[in-house]
Structure formats: structure tokens, C-alpha cells
Amino acid sequence: MSFPYLSTIVLLPAVGAIIIALLGNGRPKAVRYLAAIFTLVPLVLAVALFVSFNKSSVGVIQFEEKLPWITPLNAFYHLGVDGLSLPMVILTAFLGFMVVLISWKEHLRVGQYFAWLLLLETSILGVFSSLDLLLFFVFWEIEIIPMYFLISIWGSGRKEYSAMKYVIYTLLGSAFMLAGILSLYLTTGSLDMVELSRKGLGIVPTIMPAAAMFFLLIIGFAIKLPVVPFHTWLPDAHTDAPTAGSVMLAGALIKMGGYGIIRVVSFFPQVARDYAPLLVALAVISVLYGAAITLRQTDLKRLIAYSSVSHMGFVLLGIFALSEISLTGAALQMVSHGLLTGLMFAMAGLTIHNLHERDLRKLGGLARQVPFMTVVFSIAGLGSLGLPMTSGFVAEFLVFVGSFSSTVVSGIQVYTILALIGVVLAAGYILWMIQRTFYGPPLEQYNSVKDADILERVYMIAFVALIMLVGIYPAILTDIIKLGIAPLVGLSGG
Amino acid sequence: MNLELFLPELSLAATAILVILLDLFLPRKGLLAVVSLLGIVVSGVFSLSLWGISLPFFDATGAMWGSSQTIFNNMLAVDNFAVFFKLLFLGIAALVILASTDYMGKLSRFQGEYYALVLLSALGMMLMAATTELISIYIALELTSISLYALVGFLKDTKSTEASLKYLLLGAIASAVLLYGMALIFGLTGETQLGEIARAIQVMAPSTILANPALMLGIVLLIAGFGFKIAAIPFHMWVPDVYEGAPTPITAYLSVGSKAAGFAIILRVFYSAFGLPDGLSQSWGLIFAVLAAIGMTLGNVTALPQTNIKRMLGYSSIAQAGYLMVGLAAMGVAPAAGILGRSGVLFFLVAYAVANLGAFTAIIAISNKINSDLIADYSGMSKRAPMLSLALTLCLISLIGMPPAAGFMAKFYIFRGAVHNGLLWLVIIAVLNSVISAYYYLRVAKVMWFGEPASTEKVSSSGALQIALFLASLGVLLLGIIPGFMMKLAEAAARMLRL
Numbered sequence: 004m005s006f007p008y009l010s011t012i013v014l015l016p017a018v019g020a021i022i023i024a025l026l027g028n029g030r031p032k033a034v035r036y037l038a039a040i041f042t043l044v045p046l047v048l049a050v051a052l053f054v055s056f057n058k059s060s061v062g063v064i065q066f067e068e069k070l071p072w073i074t075p076l077n078a079f080y081h082l083g084v085d086g087l088s089l090p091m092v093i094l095t096a097f098l099g100f101m102v103v104l105i106s107w108k109e110h111l112r113v114g115q116y117f118a119w120l121l122l123l124e125t126s127i128l129g130v131f132s133s134l135d136l137l138l139f140f141v142f143w144e145i146e147i148i149p150m151y152f153l154i155s156i157w158g159s160g161r162k163e164y165s166a167m168k169y170v171i172y173t174l175l176g177s178a179f180m181l182a183g184i185l186s187l188y189l190t191t192g193s194l195d196m197v198e199l200s201r202k203g204l205g206i207v208p209t210i211m212p213a214a215a216m217f218f219l220l221i222i223g224f225a226i227k228l229p230v231v232p233f234h235t236w237l238p239d240a241h242t243d244a245p246t247a248g249s250v251m252l253a254g255a256l257i258k259m260g261g262y263g264i265i266r267v268v269s270f271f272p273q274v275a276r277d278y279a280p281l282l283v284a285l286a287v288i289s290v291l292y293g294a295a296i297t298l299r300q301t302d303l304k305r306l307i308a309y310s311s312v313s314h315m316g317f318v319l320l321g322i323f324a325l326s327e328i329s330l331t332g333a334a335l336q337m338v339s340h341g342l343l344t345g346l347m348f349a350m351a352g353l354t355i356h357n358l359h360e361r362d363l364r365k366l367g368g369l370a371r372q373v374p375f376m377t378v379v380f381s382i383a384g385l386g387s388l389g390l391p392m393t394s395g396f397v398a399e400f401l402v403f404v405g406s407f408s409s410t411v412v413s414g415i416q417v418y419t420i421l422a423l424i425g426v427v428l429a430a431g432y433i434l435w436m437i438q439r440t441f442y443g444p445p446l447e448q449y450n451s452v453k454d455a456d457i458l459e460r461v462y463m464i465a466f467v468a469l470i471m472l473v474g475i476y477p478a479i480l481t482d483i484i485k486l487g488i489a490p491l492v493g494l495s496g497g
Numbered sequence: 498m499n500l501e502l503f504l505p506e507l508s509l510a511a512t513a514i515l516v517i518l519l520d521l522f523l524p525r526k527g528l529l530a531v532v533s534l535l536g537i538v539v540s541g542v543f544s545l546s547l548w549g550i551s552l553p554f555f556d557a558t559g560a561m562w563g564s565s566q567t568i569f570n571n572m573l574a575v576d577n578f579a580v581f582f583k584l585l586f587l588g589i590a591a592l593v594i595l596a597s598t599d600y601m602g603k604l605s606r607f608q609g610e611y612y613a614l615v616l617l618s619a620l621g622m623m624l625m626a627a628t629t630e631l632i633s634i635y636i637a638l639e640l641t642s643i644s645l646y647a648l649v650g651f652l653k654d655t656k657s658t659e660a661s662l663k664y665l666l667l668g669a670i671a672s673a674v675l676l677y678g679m680a681l682i683f684g685l686t687g688e689t690q691l692g693e694i695a696r697a698i699q700v701m702a703p704s705t706i707l708a709n710p711a712l713m714l715g716i717v718l719l720i721a722g723f724g725f726k727i728a729a730i731p732f733h734m735w736v737p738d739v740y741e742g743a744p745t746p747i748t749a750y751l752s753v754g755s756k757a758a759g760f761a762i763i764l765r766v767f768y769s770a771f772g773l774p775d776g777l778s779q780s781w782g783l784i785f786a787v788l789a790a791i792g793m794t795l796g797n798v799t800a801l802p803q804t805n806i807k808r809m810l811g812y813s814s815i816a817q818a819g820y821l822m823v824g825l826a827a828m829g830v831a832p833a834a835g836i837l838g839r840s841g842v843l844f845f846l847v848a849y850a851v852a853n854l855g856a857f858t859a860i861i862a863i864s865n866k867i868n869s870d871l872i873a874d875y876s877g878m879s880k881r882a883p884m885l886s887l888a889l890t891l892c893l894i895s896l897i898g899m900p901p902a903a904g905f906m907a908k909f910y911i912f913r914g915a916v917h918n919g920l921l922w923l924v925i926i927a928v929l930n931s932v933i934s935a936y937y938y939l940r941v942a943k944v945m946w947f948g949e950p951a952s953t954e955k956v957s958s959s960g961a962l963q964i965a966l967f968l969a970s971l972g973v974l975l976l977g978i979i980p981g982f983m984m985k986l987a988e989a990a991a992r993m994l995r996l
Contacts, residue, residue, distance in 0.1 A: 075984040076910070137909070141900040148894065151939070155947050163947060167939065174899075174935050178928035181909070185916045185924065211921065 008052055009066050009082040012045040012092065013128045016099060020121035023114055031113040035103070038117040042100040042124060049096040056089060058482055062490035064134065064197055065089075072138065078194050081135040086487030087334055090480050091131040091255075091262055094341045097469070098254040099124035102247035104462045105349050108356075109157070109245070116157055120247060123149040127255045131262060136184050136194040140177070143263075146256065147173050150240075150248065157245040165239035172226055172236035180223030186216050187270065200269035200490070217274040220267045221282075227260030230319055231289040234312045241308035246352025249304065253311050254345035258337045261318045265330070268322060269491045275325065279412045282323040287418045289316030294428035298435075303351045303361045306436055307344060310387065313425050314340050320422055321402035324415060327485070327492045329405025332398055334484045339386070339394035339473060346383040346466040350376060353459060354440070357452050363436065368445035373454040377441045379463045384433040386470050389426055394473035399426060401481070502568050502575045504543040505583055506623055512536025513616040520609020530598050530961070533612040537591045537619075544583040547575055549989075571690050573627045574765075581843060581990035582626030582761045589754045589850055590619040595965035596858040597746040599865055599958065604651075611651060615750065618644035622758035629769065631679045631689040634762060638675070638726070641758060642668050645751060649743040660742025667735045668725065675722025681715035682770075691769040699773055706777055716771060716781055720788075723766075726759030729822060730792035733815045737803075740811035745864060748807055749857030752814045753850045760821060760842055768828065768839065775832060782829015785822045790926050793819025797933040806860055807870045809937060813896060814853070816934060820908065821845055823927055827914040837914030839991035841907075844984055848907035848976050852895035855969030859889035862958035862966070867951075872941055877950025885956060886945045888970045893938040895973045898931045903976030910984060 019041025023034050057065060067083035084092055102120060109116050126149070129142030147170055154166035188194055190211075226233040237257070241249050268275040293313030300306035314336070321333025353376065354369075355361045370377045386393030389400075406419040455463060473480055500507075515536070516529050523529065566575045573579075594615060601608050621641030628634045646668065650661025683689055686697035698706060706712065724732040740748045772778050796816030803809035821842055828838030860870070862885050867874050879886040895902030908931065912924045958966075976983055 071981075072979070073906075073981040073984065075981060075988060076913070141905070144900045144905065147899065152946065155943065163943060167936070167943075170935060170939060171932060174897075174932040175929070178932050179925075181912070181928050182916075182921065182925050185909070185912055186921060189913065189917050 007068050007082075008048055009068055009084065009092075009132050012048050012052075012096065013082065013125055013132055015041055015045050015125075016121040016128070017125040020118040020125070023121065024118040026114055028112050028114040031110070034114050034117050035107060038103045038121060039100070041121060042096070042103050045124075045128070046096040046100045049093045052084065053089060053093055053483075056084075056483065058486070061486050062086075063486075067134075072135070076137065076194070077192070078137040079135045080138060081195065082132045083134045083197075084132055086483040086485060087265060088131045088262065088487065089483060090334065090338050091258060092128060094258070094338050095124065095127045095131060095255045098251060098341065098345050099128075101345065101349070101462050101465065102250050104458060105250060105352065106245070106247040107458055109247075111157060116153070119149040119152050120251070123153070123251055127251070127259065130259045134196045136188065136196055136199075139196065140181065140184055143180075143259065144177055146259075150244075150252070150256070153248040154240060154244045158243040158248065159245075160243045161239070162243045165236075165243040168236050169240040172233070176223035176226035176233075178223075179219045183216050183219030183223070186211055186219065190216070196266060196270075200266065213271055214274050214278065217267065217271045217278070220270075221264060224260040224263035224267065228257055228264070228315045228319065229260065229312060230285050230315070231292050231312065234289070234293070237312060238305050238308040241311070241348070242302060242305045246349060246356070249308075249348040249352065250345045253308070253348055254341040257311065257315060258341055261315065261322070261333065261337045264319070264322055265334070265491070268325070272491070275323065276411055279323040279325055283320060283406075283412050283415060283418050286316045286319035286323065287421045289313065289319060290422045290425035291316075291428075294425045294432070297432045298428060300432075301363045303355065303363060303366070303436070303440070304348065306363070306432065307347045307351055310429065310432065311340070311344055313429065314344070314387070316425065317399055317402050317422065320406055320418070323412070324402075324406035324409035324419075325411040325492070326405045326409040327488055328401055329409055330488045330492065331481050331484050332401025332403075332405050334488065335394070335473075335477065335480055336398035336402055338480060339398040339470075342466060342470050342473070343383055343386045343393070343395055346379070346463070346470070347387060349462065349466070350380040350383060353455065354380070358449060363439045366440045366446075367443040368441070369449060369452070370441040371445045372449050372452050375454050375460060375463075379455075379467060380441065381437055382467055382470070384437050386474070388429040388433045392471065392474045394470050394477070397474055397477040397481075499566075499568065501543075502547065502566060503573070505540045505547070506620060508543055509536060509540040509587075509616055509620045509623070512540070513613045513620065516613045516616065517609050520613075526601070526608040527598065529609055529612050530594055530601075533594050533616055534591055536616065537587050537594075541584060541587045544580050544587065548580045549577060567629065571692070572630045572633050573624070574629045575627065577990045577992070578761075578765070579623075579627040581986065582757065583623045585757060585847060585850065586619050586622040586626070586754055589750065589757070589854065590615055592854045592858070592965045592969060593746050593750045593754070595961045596749065596854070596861050597744075598961040600744060600746055600861055607651070611648070614644045614648050618648070618750070619754065622754055622761075625758045626761040626765070628762070629691045629765065631683065631691075634766070635672070635676065635679065638762070639672065641755065642672070645747070645755060648747045648750070649739055651744050651747065652742075656742035657744070658742075660739045663735055664739045671722050671725030671732065674718050674725075678715045678718025678722055681711050681718065685709070685711045685715065691766060694770040695773060698771070698777070703774055703776065706774065707780060713780075717784070719766065720781070720784060723759055723763050724788070727756050727763070727821070728815050728818045729788050730795055730815065730819070733792070733796075733818075736815055737808045737811040740814075741805055741807045741870070745807065745857060745861045745870075748810075749854055749861075752810065752857070753853050756814065756818060756821075757846045757850060760825075760846060763825060764828070764839055764842060767825070778829045780829075782826050782831075785829055786826035786920060786923050789819045789822035789826055790923060791819075792816065792822060793927060793930040797930050797937075800934070800937050803937070804872055805870050806872050806875070806941065809872065809941075810853070810856065810860075813934065813938070816930065817849055817853075817896070819930070820911065820927055821849070823915045823920070823923055824911045826920060826923060827911075827918045830920065831914070831918045836988060836991040837917055838911075840984070840987040841911035841914040843987035843990055844980070845907040845911045847983060847987070848895065848903035848973075851969045851972035851976065852892045852902065852904055855892035855966060855973060856889055856896065858962060858966045858969060859885045859892065862962050863889075863956055865958075866954075866956040872944055874951065875941065875944050876948030878945040878948075878956070880950045881952075881954065882956035882958075885958065885966070888966050890942045890945070891970055891973055893942055895977065897935045897938050899935075901974065901977045903973045903980070906977055906980040910980070
């Protein structure tokens, strides 16, 4: 067996977390550098995977690792990436390293903080690279505890309430998901995600209607994505989490929901087709409702949080339009949103940290005082509203083109046009937020505010560079994503 | 008769007597714990040597199906099932003794009796796992219970005495109910041996079995009597008061050992005596399913407002009994050959034992220092005792049933058996209950990690206690990450003989 790249990527942050936990809170400097190393190496390896990924073999799992894990349950330690999961792994590894830089100035219980952060990264990476449903679920659940502690200890506002709400919502989702996994497992006798998606469920006698299993699984992922009406945990958790927590949450964690939905669709292509109209409708509701609520937010972080609800609606729309282009767009939208919203939360966190103010009504005129931050924040915002040259444009364009031309759902053109209104609303709330924060007459009380320092500029530029790279040359990702999507499209016939 | 088949019990009884005798002469009472532990190890080695010793038993198709050897005229079975439970009880007793050393240091007198009683009740539990005959079941159960009545009242303060009295009175009623049930079964079948009872039932016309009032009432009364032991709703009223009043190590012992013994006996009796025909087993399977659904819901909901951690864990143990009964229900509705329900219960019991013992051990250490069982007083404990808090948090996570702890695998495994047998509705109730339980388990974690400490004084704990806690935490993690070996053992043990 060749070198276990994926295991190394997935488990290195956890190893780092253990070492840091043993070091304790006493040596913040050592802890920071360790955290940086233990997240940088996975990032480098992830990029190496990207480079050596075979870009011509359709639907093939690469860098596969398979070891027996729990033989009585027929469960395997089975890792691997295809064109769908590889971009997510890279995104997570990138964000994992970025949040260490973003958190460089954290002073409270530094050891514990970075230990939780690294453990969080391991669990998300594990979700994206597991090919065994039980292993997938284990990684899926492990994420809850670090996030709970990150929000409760290092958060702000009603942090303990938000943390508990996050836990209960997620557990509720995973409770249904567990029931779904169990029934799927007993129907097919297999926990192997590759096998499940290859066979589909058409031929196997089922112990219960496939639609019931489909929805048990979908509910879990829909809560995470989130889909209206399961979204209410998100604004609370995002708003009250520490900056790094928000970045991971918005950037990588909620993508687990979208990723999971795509996988479930590949298990149940027929059911997905049958219920696509319902889910497309939910997607449009998420887009519009999310956008409408975003418009009236006055808290900087809460605004960005609600915008995620709207943007994840595009993902859901792209998935259940079930065409190759729309699914590619949905996957790209997840990566793009991870970068854009990750950057937005990082910028919002920095603004709040430097200004000690998060209420939009009390901000203004910062463009003169913090020009660098203004530029970067604006780029993130413009990307988020889908300006060409940024990743946001390509992703949303693909989603809309794909959905509009989809033949699976009748009348989807109407839904697509309705969802397009979401883009218009996005332009409204994003521009409004940037205008209220950075433009207008400069306020005296912010005269002494610092602009971004070197370290902060480094990570901002890294984010912006990636956003532009995907925006200008999207094929770098779409060529890979298509490899993962193609077999699914073959199954669902979209 | 082969005496070596009875050596685990004999050696443990001898140890108990030795401990009482040594108590007269030994000035250093700490040695009594050492002697008890040695006795447990010896008994454990004897038990281990009996694993798989019994003759293999083949079914009609020639597949190996189980093995059993009986002693005392078919009164005690020495099969893998019994050995599995014997080792579990010995392990539980060992951890309880390790966790007791700190606690017992406070008492000047009766330390010998304490350890001896712990050993004797362990002996009773071991017999419960092995008995295959109604009268010896009753005797084993009483041996366990009477030792525990005394242990619960060991502190001799008001609460402890009240708890003991309550436990004794309600326990006596439960025993009476159980005896009545046994009498009915005996009256109907004329047999006390479980295998003979099964044969007597099977010669009855299938249509008359379910319509037979004596049999039905007998089964219901047996469920009630055993339900008291496992803290199943509605026979759970004693739990919170007794858990709160008893010395904490004994609370741990009750919540784990006594419960496991109850499940062992239920598995044995209902599988061996009432497992066939399918119509009969489905009817009691349904009773367990309903008790499970009500038990976990009520246990979890009542645990929510508790302020005393021992009471909270008391209610949580009612809920855990509910999850375990999902396995019993699966065993009932399954065709007789299915072992998923039984092995699920066995694995869950092990996972539950390590997690709950770990939690109680940490509570003993903390409460010893702060002299309080109130959750509010655990505020900021992570700063005063980081390792204890970490271990307690891990055990609580396991009790919620979240990975990477043992509790998750246990739930996955036991629920698999239930879904397999068409009990998806029950599993959905159970997983939703896990969500409710997260709230109160995590509340303890929240207080410990986010609260402000009342003082900066460190909470120290003895070496024995740390060993117990380390073993329990290790068990929680190992069973959570690589549960395969224990599942295999549970499956081997679940293939007990139809006598």
C-alpha cells in the first residue's frame, strides 16, 4: 500500500491537538507555532493530492485506503476522495490553516483553544474523506464537541445558549440520520458509500420505503446546510462563535450538509428525482427568506450569517435540479462560499476586534481609517453578491444555467428566476453593509483604529488570491468536480 | 460433578469470608481492599479459564450454535454467556473497590464488612448470570439484594438509612411479586428448570398459549420483579432516592452491577423459558418495547431539572435501562435464531458499565473534596481538577451516545438489532431521546468548563481512584474506537444454549 496521504491529512490535526492539549495553556507561543505546523502540513499534502489527482478517470475513487475496522458490523476504515470530495478536503485544509493565522492573537486559554480548533479540522476532513457510512457518521458527530466548547468559551454574546442550541439541533439531525443509516445498512447490508452509490437502491428489497430512508438522511443534512425551516441555529451559532469558529462553521462545517445531500442523492437517484420539486421549492424559499431576513440585520456578523442561509439555498437548488451543470455549480458554490464567507467572517471578526463595535448603525466612514481592510472586505462582499472575476459569479452562474435548463423538474425555470431575485437582494444587503461600514463621513472615535497588520494581510491576500483564481479560471475546480458528478448524473438521468 | 466449573464462585466466597476474618487482625484496613482485589483477580482467572470450555452444541444444520455445561443437576449453566457476565461483574466490583478506598478512609469501622458485602453481592450477581432454575434464581437475586440493602445504608446518616429502608421495602415487594410470578409458572408447568418450562410450554397447543391467563400473568409478574432490578419504568420509584442516599461507590455499583445482573437474568429466563413459540416471544417483546419507550422518555425528561448529580444519574440510569430494553424487545420480536438483540444488550451493558463507573468515580473524587453532590458546586471544576473533569466529560459524552465514546457504538449496535427486527419506530424514539439527554449531560460539562471556580484549591485524588478512572476512560475510548473485539465476544456469549 502506498503512503496513506489521506489518513495523514485527516489525522495530523488531531495529533497536533493532543500534543497541544498536553502542553497546556502555559506556552502560548509554542502552541501557536505547533498549530500552524499541524495545519500547514495537511494543506500542503492536500495540494499535493490535487496536483497528482488523475484528472481523466471519471467517477473513480483515488488515494483509497481500506482497512477492516469493526468486522462484526462489516464496517471499514475506508478513506478516499473523488472529484466531489477533493475540493472540499482542500477547502477545509486551507481554512484550517487560515483559522490558525486568524486566531494568532487569541489570549484566553490558548492551549485548549487550538486543541479544539485542530480537532474540529480533523473531524471535518474526516467527513469529506470517509467512504464508510459509520466512519462518516463518527466524524460527523465528533465535530459537535469542539464546536460546543469553541462557542461557549471563546464566543461572545449569548454564547452558552447558542452553543447548546447548536448541539441540540445538530444532534437532532444526526438522530434522524442515524436511523436512516441503520435502515439503509440493514436494507443493503453494506456501509460502503461507493458501493451504495454504484448500485443505487433499485434492485435491493427494502425493509421500508426508500423515500422514508431518503428523508431520514436528508433531514440530518438539511439541518446542517441549513435549509429553511431548520436554519434557526445558524445565526445564533455564527454570531456568537469566535471569529475562527465562525470561519470554520460557515466555511467548512455547513458544507458537510451539502456534501452529504449529494451523496444521499447518489444512493437514491430515483427518490431524489421524485421529490426534487419539493426540495427545489424549499431551496427557493431558503434563498428568498434568507435574503429577506438578511436585509434587516444590524449586527455585522449576524448579517453575514443570514446571508449564508440564502447562499446555501443556491446549493440546494443546484443539487436538486439534478443536471450535470447545476450539480457542478452547487459543488463549486460550496467551495466558493467557503472562501468568500470565510473571508467575510474573518474580516468582520477583525473589524469587531479592532473597533470593539459590531452594530452597523454605529459604524461608518472606515474607508479612510482602515483602507486595506476596506478593500478586502469589499472584494469579499462583491464576490458574495456574484460579481464576475470572483468565484461567486462562476458558481452561481453555473447553478442558474444548470437549473434553468434542467429537465428533471417541470417548471424549474420559474423557480430559477425566483431564486435569481436572491442575487438581487444579495446585492442589496452586501452593498448596504459595506456602505454603512466603510463609507460615509469618517467618525472621530475610530481615528486611532489600526489597519490590518502584516499577518492579517497575508491571510487576506491568500483568500483573495484563491477567490480570484477560481473566478478567472474555474476549470481548475470544475474539471475535477465533473469527475465526481458524472456517475451521479448518469444514475439520476438529469 | 466437576468442581472446577464452580471455582469462580467458590474462590470469591472464600475471599469474602477471608476479608471478614482478616478484618479482626489487620490493623491497616487498606490491605482489605488489596485482598478483595486479589480475590477478584483469582476468580476472574478461573472464570476466564471456563470461556468456551463447555461442549460445543450443534444445531440441525451442523452449524455451531452455542455451548453449555451445567452443574448441580442443571441448576447452573457454565456457558459463555455466564462467563461473560461473571467477568463483567468482577470487573465492576474491582472498579467499585478501587473507587471506594478514598471513601472508606472516612469510616473507622466496618471496612471489612464493606468489602465483604461488595464481594458477596458480586457473587450473587455471578450466580444470577448462571442460574437456569427458578428457585436458585430467587436465591441468587436475594443474595445480591440483601448485600446491597446493607451497603446502601452503610453511612448510617439519615439519608443513607432512609435510602436503605426504601430500597429494602420496595425490594421486598418486588421479590414477592417475582415469587408470585414464579409460583404461577411453576403451577402451570410443574417445572422450575427453565429448559423444562420451555418444553412444557411448547407441548401446549399454540393457540392456547397466548390465551392462558396463568402464563401471561406469570410473565408479567416476572417482568415486574426483574424490572425492579433494572430500574425499568414503572418499577423505578426507588431509584433517585436510593441513588442519592447511598454511599457514592455503592450508587455506582447499583447503577451498573445490579442492573447488569437484572438484564442477565432477564435474557436467560426469557430466552430459555419463553423464547418459543414466536407468538409468545413477540408478545413479551412488545411489552419490553413499550416499557423501553416510556422508560427512556420519562427518565430523560425527569433528569432534565435535577440539581443533584447523583439524582440526575439516577434518572439517566432509568433512561439507559430503556435503551437496553430496546435490545430485549429486539430479542423478543426476532425469530429465535437471531442473536442481534442479545449481543446488543451484552455490548451495551459493557459500554454502559465503563462509562457510568467512570462518571461515578470522578464524582466520588470531586464530591469527597467539596462535600456536595450539587451540580452547581461543580462550577469551574476544570480549573481545579482538569484530568477529573476531562474524564467525567468523556464519560458523559459516552452516556449521551456520541462518538468517539463507547456509548455511540453501543447504541449503534443495539439499535441495529432493533431496526433489523422491524422496530424502527422504537429506534427513532430512542435516538430522539439521546438528543434530550445531551442537554442534561452537557449541562454538567458546561458548569465544569465554563463556570467560575468557588475556590482555587486543587482537587486531589488517591492513586487507587485514579487507576479506576483511568481504566474506565480507557475502556470508554477503546470500546468507542475499536469495538470489534468486544462485539465478537458479545456475539460469542449471546449464543447461549437453549436448555
